[in-house]
Amino acid sequence: MRAQIALYVGLGLLALVAPFLGLYPVFLMKLLCFAMFACAFNLLLGFTKMLSFGHAAYFGASAYITGWLVTVQGWGTLEAILGGVAVSMLLGAVIGAIAVRRQGIYFAMITLALAQVVYFVCLQAQFTGGENGLQGIARGSLLGLLSLGDDRAMYYFVLAVFVAVFLFIRRIVHSPFGQVLKAIRANEPRAVSLGYKVDRYKLTAFVLSASLAGLAGSLKALVLGFATLSDVSQGNSGEVILMTLLGGSGTFLGPFVGANVVITLQEYLSDLAGSWVSVIIGAIFVVCVMVFRRGVVGEIQRRFGQRSD
Amino acid sequence: MALAEEVILETQGLVKEFSGFVAVDGVSVRVRQREIHALIGPNGAGKTTFFNLLTKFLQPTSGAIFYRGRNITREQPADIARHGIVRSFQICAVFPHLTVLENVRVALQRKLGTSFYFWRSERSLGNLDRRAMQLLEEVHLEPWARTQAADLPYGRKRALELATTLALEPDVMLLDEPTQGMGHEDVSHVTRLIKQVSANRTVLMVEHNMSVVASIADTISVLQRGRVIAAGPYSEVSKNPQVIEAYMGTSSDSLSGGPDGP
Numbered sequence: 001m002r003a004q005i006a007l008y009v010g011l012g013l014l015a016l017v018a019p020f021l022g023l024y025p026v027f028l029m030k031l032l033c034f035a036m037f038a039c040a041f042n043l044l045l046g047f048t049k050m051l052s053f054g055h056a057a058y059f060g061a062s063a064y065i066t067g068w069l070v071t072v073q074g075w076g077t078l079e080a081i082l083g084g085v086a087v088s089m090l091l092g093a094v095i096g097a098i099a100v101r102r103q104g105i106y107f108a109m110i111t112l113a114l115a116q117v118v119y120f121v122c123l124q125a126q127f128t129g130g131e132n133g134l135q136g137i138a139r140g141s142l143l144g145l146l147s148l149g150d151d152r153a154m155y156y157f158v159l160a161v162f163v164a165v166f167l168f169i170r171r172i173v174h175s176p177f178g179q180v181l182k183a184i185r186a187n188e189p190r191a192v193s194l195g196y197k198v199d200r201y202k203l204t205a206f207v208l209s210a211s212l213a214g215l216a217g218s219l220k221a222l223v224l225g226f227a228t229l230s231d232v233s234q235g236n237s238g239e240v241i242l243m244t245l246l247g248g249s250g251t252f253l254g255p256f257v258g259a260n261v262v263i264t265l266q267e268y269l270s271d272l273a274g275s276w277v278s279v280i281i282g283a284i285f286v287v288c289v290m291v292f293r294r295g296v297v298g299e300i301q302r303r304f305g306q307r308s309d
Numbered sequence: 310m311a312l313a314e315e316v317i318l319e320t321q322g323l324v325k326e327f328s329g330f331v332a333v334d335g336v337s338v339r340v341r342q343r344e345i346h347a348l349i350g351p352n353g354a355g356k357t358t359f360f361n362l363l364t365k366f367l368q369p370t371s372g373a374i375f376y377r378g379r380n381i382t383r384e385q386p387a388d389i390a391r392h393g394i395v396r397s398f399q400i401c402a403v404f405p406h407l408t409v410l411e412n413v414r415v416a417l418q419r420k421l422g423t424s425f426y427f428w429r430s431e432r433s434l435g436n437l438d439r440r441a442m443q444l445l446e447e448v449h450l451e452p453w454a455r456t457q458a459a460d461l462p463y464g465r466k467r468a469l470e471l472a473t474t475l476a477l478e479p480d481v482m483l484l485d486e487p488t489q490g491m492g493h494e495d496v497s498h499v500t501r502l503i504k505q506v507s508a509n510r511t512v513l514m515v516e517h518n519m520s521v522v523a524s525i526a527d528t529i530s531v532l533q534r535g536r537v538i539a540a541g542p543y544s545e546v547s548k549n550p551q552v553i554e555a556y557m558g559t560s561s562d563s564l565s566g567g568p569d570g571p
């Protein structure tokens with residue numbers, strides 16, 4: 001426990017000084033956004049064992065909505081973020097309500113199919129800009145007080161949101177609700193026989209996860225200034241699964257580590273290896289899954305005899 | 310037979326078909342208040358399927374289930390538990406990654422009404438710990454309260470399952486082979502526990518171990534190929550030649566010295 005707090009404090013300090021260490025702030029922000037996305041996804045996969053194959057739908061939809069609210073409707077930054085999150089929450093509620101009734105592979109297939117529907121809508125709809133996506137999304141300012149145009153200001157804003165999301169997820173897992181989720185994950189029929197309407201708990205977890213994924217997408221649109229089809233694509237859904245498993249699903253830091261590895265590799269390898277990046281990342285993934293089955297963080301925790309929660 | 314008002318749980322002509330195969334074939338059983346009712350029968354007789362029907366884990370093909378005179382045939386499994394009918398499973402069902410204390414607390418927690426509070430700390434569940442410890446004491450598990458349930462020996466897991474079930478203060482407990490796979494000591498321990506907790510409640514249990522049945526059951530129903538072939542007080546049913554034949558595969562022996570299950 002002490003070691004864990006020390007680790008968090010260390011990471012926090014590192015994050016605070018990171019922009020002064022010669023690291024490109026936009027890159028750091030992108031890292032944080034995808035780490036947030038992976039953490040949100042992990043809430044579902046890691047803590048409730050539901051494997052969604054369509055999480056890009058919430059990430060991407062929220063990115064589009066926020067972008068559209070800013071560029072077309074002229075909304076303020078915070079309102080636009082909330083708007084995006086609200087839409088992904090709604091989407092999560094609808095898709096989740098259909099999906100949580102099914103288990104395992106059927107659950108995965110439903111989330112996949114419905115995410116494809118969302119992709120299709122984004123491709124066809126007017127407001128998303130079709131193949132071009134939405135470009136030139138301005139970051140605006142925080143309540144008109146603090147301009148986010150400056151990369152460092154934006155970085156600290158994104159960092160603050162990330163930390164809040166991270167702590168929020170920890171709280172969810174360590175709440176009365178989290179206890180029930182753990183019980184459902186461990187033995188669903190038993191939880192039912194104790195009188196829990198498990199679908200409602202799963203749906204709540206699903207909506208929370210979708211909303212936080214939406215928040216990540218929304219921030220990503222503001223950080224990079226664009227929202228495109230790749231945000232809402234199947235590839236993005238796959239990548240978040242990869243990040244989470246690589247880092248260690250069911251651990252708090254795992255998705256963060258996994259997102260860092262994947263995004264960093266993508267960034268640095270794209271110049272060197274071009275389109276071979278995905279092959280390399282795929283190979284790393286396969287090796288990791290074979291060598292450490294619980295992911296990097298999961299494996300470390302196991303070696304040091306720490307409980308994952 | 311029992312008076313109508315004494316009957317707490319009753320099935321009428323319950324049928325369950327699995328794609329043409331009839332696992333439960335017109336079962337009518339009456340369970341009286343505060344009795345220990347044993348359901349026996351050979352492997353594959355449909356006992357677990359019958360439990361799944363009673364607790365709504367499966368929908369019956371036809372027939373009806375009444376609880377305190379109310380038709381509950383169309384209800385959801387979680388609602389059955391809320392009415393006070395709580396089951397255990399043939400395969401021991403604890404929550405392996407939770408501690409022994411947490412296992413019991415999960416059952417207590419629902420009544421607190423905070424089970425959806427994802428923003429509140431789990432420390433708020435601390436005031437259930439005392440009641441949870443009491444329940445653990447009842448099954449002699451208090452020294453293991455902080456152990457992960459997965460690390461308990463098998464017999465203790467079953468005791469934990471019982472404590473978790475008791476946490477809901479059920480009126481009716483449905484136990485599916487509570488002594489299966491246990492050593493002699495654990496069997497007599499769990500048997501005593503069942504007897505002890507049945508004081509104010511009704512127990513319907515599937516049991517292969519005939520000495521357990523003989524020692525605590527008030528009534529038994531015998532199931533064979535999905536049908537009830539005999540029902541009544543233990544002393545009568547155990548002498549029924551058809552039962553001896555079905556259950557033992559031979560009519561040369563009486564039931565009381567019966568087998569220890571599969």
Ligand SMILES: Nc1ncnc2c1ncn2[C@@H]1O[C@H](COP(=O)(O)OP(=O)(O)OP(=O)(O)O)[C@@H](O)[C@H]1O
Binds near residue numbers: 332350352353359399
């Ligand atoms: N979901 C299912 N689909 C198809 N057949 C099933 C299903 N569940 C049970 N059966 C069949 O129904 C019959 C009764 O099974 P059940 O598990 O109820 O028997 P049981 O009396 O509990 O046996 P045991 O003593 O071995 O536990 C068996 O032949 C079994 O194969």
Ligand SMILES: [Mg+2]
Binds near residue numbers: 356357358399
């Ligand atoms: Mg059975």
